[in-house]
Amino acid sequence: MNAFKRTLVGAAVAAALAIPAAHAQVSDNVIKIGVLSDMSSLYTDLAGAGSVLAAKMAVEDSGIEKRGFKVELVSADHQNKPDVGSAIARQWYDQDKVDVIVDVPNSGVALAVNGITKEKGKVFLVSGAASADLTGKACSPNTVHWTYDTWMLANGTGNAIVKTGGDSWFFITADYAFGHALERDTSAVVTKNGGKVLGSVKVPLNTQDFSSFLLQAQASKAKIVGLANAGGDTTNSIKQAAEFGIVKGGQNLAGLLVFLTDVHSLGLPTAQGLIFTETFYWDLNDQSRAFAKRFAPANKGIHPTMVHAGVYSSVLHYLKAVEAAKTDDGTKVVAKMKELPTDDPLFGKGAVRADGRKIHPAYLVEVKKPAESKAPWDYYKVRATIPADQAFRPLKDGDCPLVK
């Protein structure tokens, strides 16, 4: 037997051993997961490297590799630019044989990836992005929106605050699609519950100094100053609100999108008393605590945010669906994800709806006073739990073409 033939036979034997018959439908024998996130800018701490870690943990915990599947993980930085994100998504799908893109904080980038994923028939698991349009007007048979959205934030926080007497509002709004949507959705909740919106000010993204806007909020005499912004804009406005005595003057702040890492970076003396909605907190129960205990040491001590938790549990459910469907064909897997009930240690039992919305309970949390916090990252008191069926926008109200 000459060398060429030997190699050929060897390769054939190796191939036969490597591909168990049951997995014949998994393209090129590998399930390839791409974590597309903000690795260098304002959302790095709440998503970023932590999201890659969460995806890795999900792959390990699923045990899928022990059952003969091969899983590969890649990651990239979208720099919060839709064009950069789109280019990476196309390269991943077309050349690198990526089967599923995960996370994608920043609604602008997420909406772009949503379109490309549908066109290529792959899978998009959204955790970091907020826009409720992903399961509304822009819904897709290839997208599952896992963790949270603007409707849920507005509904959770808005409802709770109006019902406890905060019936007049002034908004400080980030001047782009996300901020506008958040203000619009929250205003609707406020007026529906008999409250009044006294005014709002649209602030350019990445503003450093909010004092001028805070003075306008002060002058409005509204009981609640709603912060329809995110990331550095939120932390800077909260910090400066304390400086200008907004809360001491009898007004209250409502952060509409606040993450655990924002609270950490503000510190409890500044953040105490802030009320907002989250779908995950690491100190909720034994399972979430166990997750955090494994996660934090590998993530520079940063405890898991709801975005990290969403990446973990969406990847877990995705892998379950691939195994059940015996294929990694995007459209079929997402259909299977919707068919199978979800159950994981972080979000508990839930379901993925026809519009791609994952539903689970949401928690109205309040930031602890410094004296109440017993350990580092012990930041929240859970004030109320909003049941899964009320936490998210009703299926029929979303204008999603997939829902008839």
Added chain:
Amino acid sequence: MTEIFGIPTQALFGQLLIGLINGAFYAMLSLGLAVIFGLLNIINFTHGAQYMMGAFLAWFLLERAGIGYWWALLIAPVVVGVTGIVIERTMLARLYKLDHLYGLLLTFGLALIIQGVFTNAYGSSGQPYRLPQEFTGAYNLGFMFLPKYRAWVIVLSLIVCLSTWFVIERTKLGAYLRAATENPALVQAFGINVPRMITLTYGFGVGLAGLAGVMAAPIYQVSPQMGANLIIVVFAVVVIGGMGSILGAILTGFGLGVVEGLTKVFYPEASNTVIFVIMVIVLLVKPAGLFGRER
């Protein structure tokens, strides 16, 4: 209550004051840039990163060594200034004979590197720096609530700006500096060590950025991006004031702070762009800037 364009005069006074406070930061940063450009002919794009380093140093001193605000105000600018001197000696000094563009590229690259290193080490969401005890609370001015710390920012930056202007325009040392920019060879012939003067000037300009960083730490989150957000505006301020003009940088800094403050009341959506609109107009009408000289 009297009103101007539908805004109560009282509210307007508050906004003017806030504009002045922001202007104080613009003035301090653009002053450093103007000094460096005036004497070195280098457009220092690292300025924002050096401002961020000042803030981070203040945070370090407090967190790691328990050294408070007042010492930080002294130590951080010196340390940042020294790093500046190292950069000038090892890198910038090689570029003086080349086109402006090389200095710009080098300093811009350095800014990205410094920012990246800090983001990698400390994450992006920023660190809290507590307001010094002496400055908690606020003055009730009747028309507004003025936090004590913000009042201090105006006072300190006015002192720093005016002393810098005085040293450069009214003392013998300043006269050497100005002469060295006009004709370095001649000044050197008089026995003055021009390269050393240039090094120290760069260190000083950068130190000013560090000082502004310390002053900003209690107001803004101490985050790796804090300088990048500000630096573009500050460049516009320098261009409007006239590259290299000390007094121009100070006056435009404060002035544009006020203009921006007013925009935040009348048309907040444009508050990020108003300075650039002004820049375009100024460049069309007076290409050398409001206080600059045509060369």
